[in-house]
Amino acid sequence: METHDERNRRWDEPFGDEPLDREAVNQILKLPPFAELREDDFRQLPLHGIIANDGRLQRYQRGEVIIREGDYGNSLFAILEGSVVGCHHGPIWDGVQRNRKSWLRSFAQLMTPAHPPEYRAARRRGGRRGKARPAPESPHDALAPIDLDALKARVTTFSLEAPQMFGELAALTRSPRIATIYAASDNTELFELRWQGLREIRNWSAPFRERIDALYRERGLVTRLQECPVFAHLNWAALDEIARESTFETFGAVEWMHRFKRTIGGEAGPEHVIEQEALICEEGQPVDGLLLINRGFARITEHVDHGERTIGHLSSNDLFALDEIAECGADAVLRAGLHAIGYVDVIRIPTLMVVKHVLPALPDRARRKDAHTRENRGQEKLRQGMMDFLVDHRFINGDHAMVINLNRCVGCDDCVRACASAHDNNPRFTRQGYSYENAMVANACMHCTDAVCLIGCPTGAIHREEESGTIVIDDNTCIGCATCANSCPYENIKMVQIRDKTGALRLDVNGDVIIRATKCDLCTTQLTGPACVQACPHDALARINIRDTKSLLAWLG
Amino acid sequence: MARLNALVKRSVLLNTALAGAAFTLFFVESRRYDAALGDARFFDGWVLVACLAVMMQLALRKRVVILPFGRVRGWLLLHYYLGLAMVGVFLVHTGFRFPESSLNWMLWSLFVLVAVSGLLGWLFSIFIPQRLEARGERIVFDRIPMFRHQLADEAETLALESVKDGRTESIARLYAETLGHFFAAPRNRLAHLQGSTAPIMRMRGEIALVERYLDEAGKVRLAKIRDLVEAKNELDFHYANEGLLKLWLFVHVPATYAMLVVATVHVILAYVFTV
Numbered sequence: 001m002e003t004h005d006e007r008n009r010r011w012d013e014p015f016g017d018e019p020l021d022r023e024a025v026n027q028i029l030k031l032p033p034f035a036e037l038r039e040d041d042f043r044q045l046p047l048h049g050i051i052a053n054d055g056r057l058q059r060y061q062r063g064e065v066i067i068r069e070g071d072y073g074n075s076l077f078a079i080l081e082g083s084v085v086g087c088h089h090g091p092i093w094d095g096v097q098r099n100r101k102s103w104l105r106s107f108a109q110l111m112t113p114a115h116p117p118e119y120r121a122a123r124r125r126g127g128r129r130g131k132a133r134p135a136p137e138s139p140h141d142a143l144a145p146i147d148l149d150a151l152k153a154r155v156t157t158f159s160l161e162a163p164q165m166f167g168e169l170a171a172l173t174r175s176p177r178i179a180t181i182y183a184a185s186d187n188t189e190l191f192e193l194r195w196q197g198l199r200e201i202r203n204w205s206a207p208f209r210e211r212i213d214a215l216y217r218e219r220g221l222v223t224r225l226q227e228c229p230v231f232a233h234l235n236w237a238a239l240d241e242i243a244r245e246s247t248f249e250t251f252g253a254v255e256w257m258h259r260f261k262r263t264i265g266g267e268a269g270p271e272h273v274i275e276q277e278a279l280i281c282e283e284g285q286p287v288d289g290l291l292l293i294n295r296g297f298a299r300i301t302e303h304v305d306h307g308e309r310t311i312g313h314l315s316s317n318d319l320f321a322l323d324e325i326a327e328c329g330a331d332a333v334l335r336a337g338l339h340a341i342g343y344v345d346v347i348r349i350p351t352l353m354v355v356k357h358v359l360p361a362l363p364d365r366a367r368r369k370d371a372h373t374r375e376n377r378g379q380e381k382l383r384q385g386m387m388d389f390l391v392d393h394r395f396i397n398g399d400h401a402m403v404i405n406l407n408r409c410v411g412c413d414d415c416v417r418a419c420a421s422a423h424d425n426n427p428r429f430t431r432q433g434y435s436y437e438n439a440m441v442a443n444a445c446m447h448c449t450d451a452v453c454l455i456g457c458p459t460g461a462i463h464r465e466e467e468s469g470t471i472v473i474d475d476n477t478c479i480g481c482a483t484c485a486n487s488c489p490y491e492n493i494k495m496v497q498i499r500d501k502t503g504a505l506r507l508d509v510n511g512d513v514i515i516r517a518t519k520c521d522l523c524t525t526q527l528t529g530p531a532c533v534q535a536c537p538h539d540a541l542a543r544i545n546i547r548d549t550k551s552l553l554a555w556l557g
Numbered sequence: 558m559a560r561l562n563a564l565v566k567r568s569v570l571l572n573t574a575l576a577g578a579a580f581t582l583f584f585v586e587s588r589r590y591d592a593a594l595g596d597a598r599f600f601d602g603w604v605l606v607a608c609l610a611v612m613m614q615l616a617l618r619k620r621v622v623i624l625p626f627g628r629v630r631g632w633l634l635l636h637y638y639l640g641l642a643m644v645g646v647f648l649v650h651t652g653f654r655f656p657e658s659s660l661n662w663m664l665w666s667l668f669v670l671v672a673v674s675g676l677l678g679w680l681f682s683i684f685i686p687q688r689l690e691a692r693g694e695r696i697v698f699d700r701i702p703m704f705r706h707q708l709a710d711e712a713e714t715l716a717l718e719s720v721k722d723g724r725t726e727s728i729a730r731l732y733a734e735t736l737g738h739f740f741a742a743p744r745n746r747l748a749h750l751q752g753s754t755a756p757i758m759r760m761r762g763e764i765a766l767v768e769r770y771l772d773e774a775g776k777v778r779l780a781k782i783r784d785l786v787e788a789k790n791e792l793d794f795h796y797a798n799e800g801l802l803k804l805w806l807f808v809h810v811p812a813t814y815a816m817l818v819v820a821t822v823h824v825i826l827a828y829v830f831t832v
Contacts, residue, residue, distance in 0.1 A: 106623055406690040410682045410802045411698055414629065418622040432697055438690050527625045535622045537633040538682060 003500045007508045008479045015194045016056030025051045031163045036207040054197025058190045060183035063145030069180040072464035073170045074195040079162040082188030086179040087157040114425045116503035118496045196460045217248045238357045246349045251278040251340035257489040270392035277339040287332040289348040291320040296344035301337045389436035398446030400543040407438040408540035418535030428520045445492045445520040456483040472521045480515040493519045576638040580645040601650035608643040667816040674809040698799040709740035725775045727767045749797035757790045
């Protein structure tokens with residue numbers, strides 16, 4: 001038994017309520033960053049189509065929030081008209097999950113008879129494709145406009161005017177927004193381009209890529225310096241001088257996951273993963289500046305006989321070689337090596353700058369060994385085996401990894417049943433995975449810091465929720481291309497064949513089975529949060545940030 | 558709430574003390590009731606019914622896991638400690654005597670069965686996971702039959718290959734007499750639960766006995782079979798222990814429902830023949 005339905009397509013759901021009209025697209029293509037684009041360069045998708053469907057026009061009044069610091073945005077903004085004001089005053093999320101179900105809907109979910117596995121409602125409506133859904137409500141809509149004059153009196157702000165752009169840092173790095181931006185004048189008009197369009201344009205147009213990447217480097221560098229606690233005591237002039245002298249370097253490959261999967265799944269095993277990690281600096285070599293990790297993860301190693309022993313790992317905002325510079329200045333020699341775990345962005349700050357600006361005013365506490373990394377971030381020293389296990393398998397990427405304490409797990413599968421209960425009878429994880437001692441990291445989406453699954457999605461179906469950063473898949477826009485599933489280094493995304501109410505497979509017009517990507521969504525729509533954690537009767541299952549080793553070890557016992 | 562959860566789940570002593578306090582409160586109240594010339598057995602009985610009703614909520618909580626009524630862990634702890642207190646209430650209710658009618662004997666037996674199976678389940682859930690973890694990689698219970706079939710097929714293939722070679726009978730004979738039976742189903746469950754290694758030692762001995770009759774190719778084949786036997790032994794260990802983690806529920810849950818039915822009859826009869 002089969003039923004026929006339509007597949008989701010690339011632009012079924014435009015970014016705005018409707019695709020932009022030709023006039024609007026032409027207006028955008030006159031903006032400086034887009035003016036250099038040539039239609040001929042775009043071989044796979046038409047440029048006009050990208051702008052029309054992956055972009056939208058937004059209008060704001062003075063004081064209205066455009067983006068909020070701490071939110072996970074994945075779009076770039078270009079100012080068409082008016083101006084904006086930005087500031088760094090810390091994340092302002094109110095902690096309210098706006099997409100949570102009500103009690104009534106939760107009850108209704110429990111009362112509804114179970115559907116067949118992977119049931120999906122028909123997409124075809126009355127023989128015609130339904131009208132595009134309205135754009136989801138923005139969490140900013142609930143915020144009242146603020147008094148900009150009062151804000152400027154309170155915090156340092158910066159201004160941007162047409163035709164400048166912003167938002168590229170979060171969009172390119174899949175990380176939280178680093179500033180809150182308000183409209184500075186009434187009727188400020190912005191063009192917002194979502195990640196999928198930005199990616200296509202960046203891929204096919206070299207001038208655009210260079211412009212965006214230059215902007216990313218310029219702003220990313222200063223921003224990262226400002227965020228790092230070691231530079232917190234510096235004034236603007238010193239920061240500016242350091243930024244001018246520092247360089248942006250990248251190590252490893254952005255799409256590191258394919259090679260990693262081959263190695264981890266092959267006969268060689270995880271202990272050989274280190275061999276594919278790019279060397280950033282080698283133990284015993286002279287220090288060539290202070291390294292600040294901008295994005296990604298790095299492994300600290302020391303030579304032991306004929307191999308490298310992992311003694312730690314670094315992530316965003318961590319520093320490397322500060323201890324050596326603090327002790328020996330410009331003549332320092334590295335006491336450990338540094339490898340890129342996957343792909344790493346590093347800011348190299350010249351030793352001279354560190355000696356001149358950073359060391360003199362650096363508090364003693366911050367100089368102490370590892371104070372800038374472990375102590376401030378809830379890290380506790382791991383035993384070697386556990387360190388190797390977590391770093392070699394790259395579990396340190398996980399913000400909400402499902403860790404099962406095998407000393408307590410009785411194998412009752414209540415977690416699996418709870419997951420199924422929360423997802424219309426479809427469990428979204430497998431209770432198995434790599435284990436070390438009593439810790440098993442189960443095959444459940446870890447909602448990674450460096451979520452490589454997001455990179456290739458053609459429609460943006462897999463995305464981060466703006467406020468919580470949880471990675472979710474929009475079933476209405478997933479076209480079943482399996483790019484995310486192939487990209488996930490941990491095999492935590494599953495492709496499923498969808499069915500109708502009778503359990504029959506849904507086929508497209510060509511007779512091929514329609515498939516969709518599925519994975520753990522941390523039960524973001526449920527009142528309880530992750531149902532697996534709620535359901536475990538023996539406290540054997542937790543969703544843990546693997547880098548928070550203090551909590552991890554305390555929980556493992 | 559999280560802090561409270563952490564406190565509750567780790568404080569066995571505190572929980573036991575709370576259960577003890579609840580029981581003491583009940584006992585004092587029961588004696589007061591008795592002193593006031595009331596029939597304390599009705600009071601005790603209704604306390605038992607109330608405890609039972611609360612404990613039954615664990616199953617309901619598991620069914621409505623997407624509603625925010627607290628973590629199942631908390632409900633299970635309540636189930637455990639209320640169960641402990643309930644044993645005391647039950648003893649008071651029975652007057653520390655054996656029953657005198659067949660219905661009460663049935664109820665008494667069922668209560669003991671539920672309490673003992675529950676206590677055993679509690680202990681199993683603490684000690685068996687540690688035992689399994691100490692043994693190495695955890696095997697999912699439902700997949701054990703599949704793995705066992707794979708091992709059995711491989712062992713059979715090796716035995717058949719040794720016959721086809723035309724020069725070796727020993728391995729085929731060993732398979733026919735011992736290994737075939739060993740691979741066909743889970744074996745030595747009791748030994749695995751006791752932690753005894755006698756069955757696997759015996760099996761290793763039988764394999765070693767054959768080795769002297771084999772040429773090099775045969776020895777390689779036998780070494781593979783030895784590995785399969787060790788793997789099967791591991792599967793049996795997991796099957797026995799993980800099976801026990803599931804088996805006790807097959808006693809505890811039906812006995813609980815049977816107890817509910819008999820208890821209902823007991824309450825009705827108590828009112829019919831006393832009031």
